[in-house]
Amino acid sequence: MNALHVAAEELGGLLSSELVSKAFAGARLVKAFNHLPAAQLGTNPTIGGQRQVVFVSSDDADASATVAALASQLGFAPVELGRLDQGGIPLHIVGGQPGGLLFQNLEKVA
Numbered sequence: 001m002n003a004l005h006v007a008a009e010e011l012g013g014l015l016s017s018e019l020v021s022k023a024f025a026g027a028r029l030v031k032a033f034n035h036l037p038a039a040q041l042g043t044n045p046t047i048g049g050q051r052q053v054v055f056v057s058s059d060d061a062d063a064s065a066t067v068a069a070l071a072s073q074l075g076f077a078p079v080e081l082g083r084l085d086q087g088g089i090p091l092h093i094v095g096g097q098p099g100g101l102l103f104q105n106l107e108k109v110a
Contacts, residue, residue, distance in 0.1 A: 017084045021059065028063035031084060032056040032071065042075070051077035057087040 011019055021029040033041060035055050042052065054076040058064035068078035081087025 015084060017057070021084065028058070028060040029084070030056060030058040030060070030063050030067040032067050032078070051075060053077050053079050055079050055081055055087075057081040057084055059083050059085075 006016070014022070017029060017031045021027070033054055041054075052075075054071045056064050056068045056071065056078050057080070058067070064080055068080055071078040
């Protein structure tokens with residue numbers, strides 16, 4: 001959930017993931033699998049133990065670990081970034097600019 005074409009003031013100073021998390025009180029939100037277009041996920045061949053990176057961020061450490069484990073089972077290399085208000089920043093559009101990890105198709109050596 002990357003807010004596109006939404007003014008920062010419309011989000012009340014929150015990242016879009018934080019806003020959605022507040023809207024669904026009691027839910028365990030994990031931001032993952034969305035830093036790349038869907039068509040690009042899983043397209044990198046596994047060569048020499050390299051796996052395509054999937055970034056994971058959540059305010060719930062257990063939920064984050066569950067999604068990271070699923071990503072690993074699917075053949076991705078999960079990289080946990082921490083809480084939404086910290087680790088999620090590189091995965092959002094902030095001030096009209098993509099965060100540093102958004103759209104980065106990286107690989108990790110196992």
